[in-house]
Amino acid sequence: MVTANSIDDLLKATSTLKGSVGFVPTMGALHEGHLSLIRRARDENDSVVVSIFVNPTQFLEGEDLEAYPRKEEADAKICELAGVDVLFMPTIDTMYGKDELKITAPAIRGFILEGTKRAGHFDGMLQIVMKLLNLIAYNKPSNFNAYFGKKDAQQLVLITQMVKNYFINVNIVPCDVVRDSDGLALSSRNIYLSKEERVRALSLSRSLKRATELVMQKEFSSSTIIEEMKKVLSEVEVEYVALVNREFEQIDRVELGNTIILVAARVGTTRLIDNLWI
Numbered sequence: 543m544v545t546a547n548s549i550d551d552l553l554k555a556t557s558t559l560k561g562s563v564g565f566v567p568t569m570g571a572l573h574e575g576h577l578s579l580i581r582r583a584r585d586e587n588d589s590v591v592v593s594i595f596v597n598p599t600q601f602l603e604g605e606d607l608e609a610y611p612r613k614e615e616a617d618a619k620i621c622e623l624a625g626v627d628v629l630f631m632p633t634i635d636t637m638y639g640k641d642e643l644k645i646t647a648p649a650i651r652g653f654i655l656e657g658t659k660r661a662g663h664f665d666g667m668l669q670i671v672m673k674l675l676n677l678i679a680y681n682k683p684s685n686f687n688a689y690f691g692k693k694d695a696q697q698l699v700l701i702t703q704m705v706k707n708y709f710i711n712v713n714i715v716p717c718d719v720v721r722d723s724d725g726l727a728l729s730s731r732n733i734y735l736s737k738e739e740r741v742r743a744l745s746l747s748r749s750l751k752r753a754t755e756l757v758m759q760k761e762f763s764s765s766t767i768i769e770e771m772k773k774v775l776s777e778v779e780v781e782y783v784a785l786v787n788r789e790f791e792q793i794d795r796v797e798l799g800n801t802i803i804l805v806a807a808r809v810g811t812t813r814l815i816d817n818l819w820i
């Protein structure tokens with residue numbers, strides 16, 4: 543595995559890659575969720591590139607940019623063992639200059655749910671993903687696939703739109719949410735949770751399980767499902783519970799095969815999100 547910290551080193555390393563390239567962008571503190579993306583990229587491509595970069599432009603004032611877990615050595619080891627060919631770990635100065643051109647998330651999909659709770663987050667996320675995709679595309683892989691988790695559903699939908707709107711030559715591959723055995727969706731932020739908070743955090747996945755039960759009983763009304771989910775979420779501070787279609791438009795009724803049920807909540811000071819695609 544080649545580890546590149548500069549753009550020159552990255553382009554030198556990717557110029558030697560043969561065939562299709564699978565790319566997995568991350569912010570590090572790698573867990574099984576990230577690994578599932580890396581393994582899938584490994585299975586489906588000739589070469590695999592992973593990036594680790596805690597992107598400052600997607601953190602808002604007062605969020606956890608400084609506290610965000612950084613485990614570069616362990617992450618590099620994990621990537622090496624997973625058969626990654628190139629690991630890109632740039633510094634902030636490598637990725638950003640002064641007075642940069644900005645990307646603004648689209649008005650409708652970008653300014654609901656996460657977009658209002660974390661205004662500006664998606665602009666910064668799209669900016670870094672655009673930069674990273676362009677860098678990996680630079681040496682023209684024969685086939686370029688980028689892997690993103692459904693865990694960040696709105697992010698995935700917005701990246702898919704950006705790739706379409708800006709004619710970027712990459713296939714976006716959505717990957718299933720990976721959970722701990724007790725149901726908690728894996729997240730680098732789970733390490734912030736105390737023992738007691740971790741127990742309360744389980745109510746997010748439990749609320750989605752409750753939604754599944756309701757849908758199986760043919761209860762398709764969004765408002766009823768949201769009401770029932772909120773009962774399960776009584777011990778956490780709910781930010782939103784919502785039902786949207788795959789275009790991220792809020793829907794009044796479940797459309798089987800075209801619905802995402804989303805929940806965001808604070809457990810203590812930790813903000814968690816989870817969702818279910820049905």
Ligand code: AMP
Pocket residue numbers: 567568569570575576578579689690691692693694717718719720721727728729730
């Ligand atoms: P992050 O490091 O949080 O920016 O995540 C990097 C990528 O891993 C994103 O595409 C996430 O959606 C994905 N990811 C994070 N957690 C999970 C999970 N539990 N299951 C599947 N994918 C995940």
